[in-house]
Amino acid sequence: MTGIDFNILINLFSGQFFFKTFSIVFSLLFSVYALVIFKQTQVMIKTIDSKNNSLILLISFLQIFVGLGLFIFSLLL
């Protein structure tokens, strides 16, 4: 292995690389989680119909956008 290749390898596995990778992966996982929460909230709202349902659904829906926002932010890191 040459010196140049070794430097590339160090850069590849540096903290910067790991931080970005984990940021992207966890942002995506959070988006999926937010989607599951939203779908389940929809199911529960069908089960119990009350006047506060729209607020509950809105907060669950906003979580998906927050997750997507985090994903875009992680790509910019």
Added chain:
Amino acid sequence: MDSINEISSSLDKIKSRSELLSAFLLKPNIRFENQAKDEQIILVLRAHPITQIYWIINGIILLIILFLLNFILPLFLTWLQILFFNIFCLVIILAYFWLNFLGWFFNLGIITTKRVLDIDLHSIIYKEVSMANLERIEDITSKSSGFFASIFDYGNLFIQTAGTEVNIEYINIPHPSMVEKIINQLSSNV
């Protein structure tokens, strides 16, 4: 219908003001799936808010840890990474609060003029709805034990039914003995 009015008048003192954050809702403006047209909701129950204090404390501890981490993060990360880390952790902590709130909000006990229902939502992906007709109720047991349960008047209510119908359990509900009295009154009028 007289029994309903009787119950309503006796419970006026503890009638809830907010439907969103209340654990004891008397004749609320709520409808549930498969509710019959002539069926009226008498009481909607959730776990007493004091029993939810553990996740509020956990969340606050996590917020404090996040705040303290900001003193050592500049040693390892750039300002953009610190910003992302803070936003991400904050979102996770808020999601933790929200998940627990939903778990509390959608874990309901409903008492109607015809039946009792127990709606459970565990870990957000597991939903269970059990119900029993009032005339099938055989035995009701209310249990309230512990220091906080005595102070805040909450406990468990176990409803045993005849035959193959499921038994209903209301866990950590406010005023369990009063709820027992209401169900007894309703079932005796069926």
